[in-house]
Amino acid sequence: MLPDTHTLTTAAETCRAAARMSGVLLAVAHADAPAQTIVLGSDAAEVTLAANALVPVASLTKLATALAILRLVDLGVLDLDANLAEYLPTAAAARPGVTLRRMLSHSAGLPVDVRPAWAPYQPGLTWPKLAAVCLAEPPVATPGSVVQYGNLGYGLAALVVEMTSGLPFSIALRDLVLDPLAIEGYLGHELPRPPALLADVRSNNPPSLAPFNSAFYRSLALPWAGLLTTVGGALALVRAFAGYPAGFLSPTLRSTALTNQTPGLAGGSIAPLWYAECPWAIGPELRGDKQPHWAPANVAPDSFGHAGASGAIAWHDPASQISYAIIGTRTAANGWLLRHAAQLGATVVGGA
Template sequence: MTGSSDSFANALAQLDDWPVETVAAAVVGPAGVLATHGSIDTQVPLASVTKPLAALAVLVAVEEEAVTLDDPAEENLLPGATLRHLLAHASGVAPERPLRSFGPAQRRVYSNVGIEFAARLVERATGMPFADYLAGAVLDPLGMRGTYLDGSPARDAVSRASDLARVLAELLTSTGLLAPETRADLATVQYPGLRGVLPGYGGQPHNDWGLGFEIRADKSPHWTGATNSPRTFGHFGQSGTMLWLDPDASLGLVALTDRAFGEWAIEAWPRLSDAVLAAAR
């Protein structure tokens, strides 16, 4: 990566043309934040960008040996499924209801319920509300003072771009929140080859997912840029939020808005992603 702060700032300038009232973005490299734009300390609902934060907390619980990735997910409802399946959206649980739709690792079913089940396993093991565990395990260590969870661990966090930039920085150049092996695992495709629907983008023959993070792979269409590497991982939310990290470029991007995901984002997010990656070259 050789881009200058000015080149990244120029790439982010296109956010001024987005059809939103509030927008904030940050570009992050191995040395930290490289450029920002907009109200980076303004708090917004994250919607599904909550999921990777929840996953990080679950993985801290794994490293603390409170739970294991092989723990049963919900034996009566999802026989054979594990915590790993839940984090990878491969448990077979339905998207919004505690119903079994497939067997484990048969289909990638993007599920809010699955992430809620994963958080519940941590609650049972630690005796703590998941919001408190998330704060102690992830938010406080990373100095994310503008972030909190108020409701579902799948969709009800509130945060700001400055805080999520800290998450990207931690994943690029760790301060020790997670072991290197765990960081590699979360960004590695779990149960390769599963078909599934990527919300907003339709069916994908390879709907690849890591542990709480979506992996770009060969998905098309996609919300990242045409020049993002297949190893890019991240998440987007229906509240108009997104973040990704591209290991091949050693670069991360977060962009938060106050407008719900729609056609505007389908057009704007890939364009921004490609401009940021171009600025790095």
Template sequence: MESLRMIENWPVPNAATAVVRASDGAVLGTHGPQDHLFPLASVTKLLTSYAVLVAVEEGVFELDDPAGPEGSTVRHLLAHTSGLAFDEHRAMATPGTRRLYSNAGFDVLADALTKASGISFADYAAEAVFTPLGMRATLINTAHRSPAGAGGLSTVADLARFAAELQAPRLLDPATVQAATREVAYPGLSGVLPGYGHRRPNDWGLGFEIRGDKSPHWTGTTSSPATFGHFGQSGTFLWVDPTAGAACIALTDRDFGPWSAEAWPAFTDAVLAEL
């Protein structure tokens, strides 16, 4: 895909990208070093969420089990509606009333899974998600870093396998993935989309941001409202556009900023035009 060569013009030391087709998980195109290990930042939340959903299906705990501040559940934490602050284990709102994007909430999620399963979160994620999908280079280091973002490392090649799973699930019931990625959890809630300011509504599924009608946005101007995924502060993103029938991964090693807010939508529009 010629559009993928646009990453050569990004002001970053290293970048890599791939596009994955929904129908069969085929990689339609790649550019850049596919096996280079990049820090994922908040793209890690997609992997954390998937591990949590596997745990739910395995009966480790349930979405409506208590977790986090009083009145909060696993579901609230996944949907950023637990009321926890951005980076503090401090309640700022009643659960279910505001969309407060919370790294702390994902720390609590990992702790809850560890407590319920008796397995460290990093090991559970590896056994439940990474190993079955052949994501050999991917890891979430929770020893000194957060499962919300800073602890995640992966490659485009590994995330292409994950993107194929998101579009044709094998590890989860497709209905579970549909609910997590296509159904807004706690509809109508407003909140801050990191890097873009307040959005009303700020639609989110269970761990997956849903694009909806947000504008401007880190995806493209031609991305469908059904597009879901996440971007990371380390200059990374993964989106799935069900209408286009494809997913795209881009990893870099320069922090998100004005360069990415400008480059990413044009890149996504070019990719979608080529599909």
């Protein structure tokens, strides 16, 4: 069961203070029970946070993109093991062995990202221009040889969704994932209220182009990092993989999606987050025995979720049946997500 509200609030305040950030949002839930939300402090502009604050969640977007693919698989429209060439024959990455299964588990041999020189981060950049660059990037390693965490596979997955649905990805994501899960989330769409602003955004760009905080960044509708949602929305994404609500994914496909797709493979992102064995599911990361890690050591090895560089994590522990999402008002650039969010997560699942 969940710790009491006082314990959760104290742990969240400890995390906020240790990370030296102005605010933190925490949402927790046990099994299929309603979520509990704790809100502390303000955003980087000293605007008091609310439970419905819209916050950029960076790579938690990948959970939503993976869910869109899985929904289409459940509908019989897509095959996880078909070669990418079946769906995007003109893609440079459409080589034998490059499949949706491998793309969503970061084991398709793709580069980390599109080349900046091909898609300069400056006014005039749009998702269609980025999509064209995604189609032009070839693999850099043999599919199934390494886990290289990156964005390109999710850009290509979004293009598969567009091709299949006949809709822009942002609209297809709303129809397939956000609306069915009752998530207030926005990808490239105008926001109904100002978003929470983040501190410690490390960029040489002017404020009008700042990652996470600018309208320009939000306009790109990045299928790997562009979603803005509430802390409850972040929690709902990981709970969908845990089977809540029932019926959103078929039990068989959901079980498949949470199976380690990369047994025996080394990988990760960059040091120190590179592991001799790097288990990954179809969308979510699996905890395994990775160290260091932003999920605590007291969760089960088959626990799963995702973290985002904006300062966010959503995680589910099957052993305790507890799901949680933590969103801070400071990006993860200084390492607080590794050092302090893991301790808060340990308290949430009952290990202090």
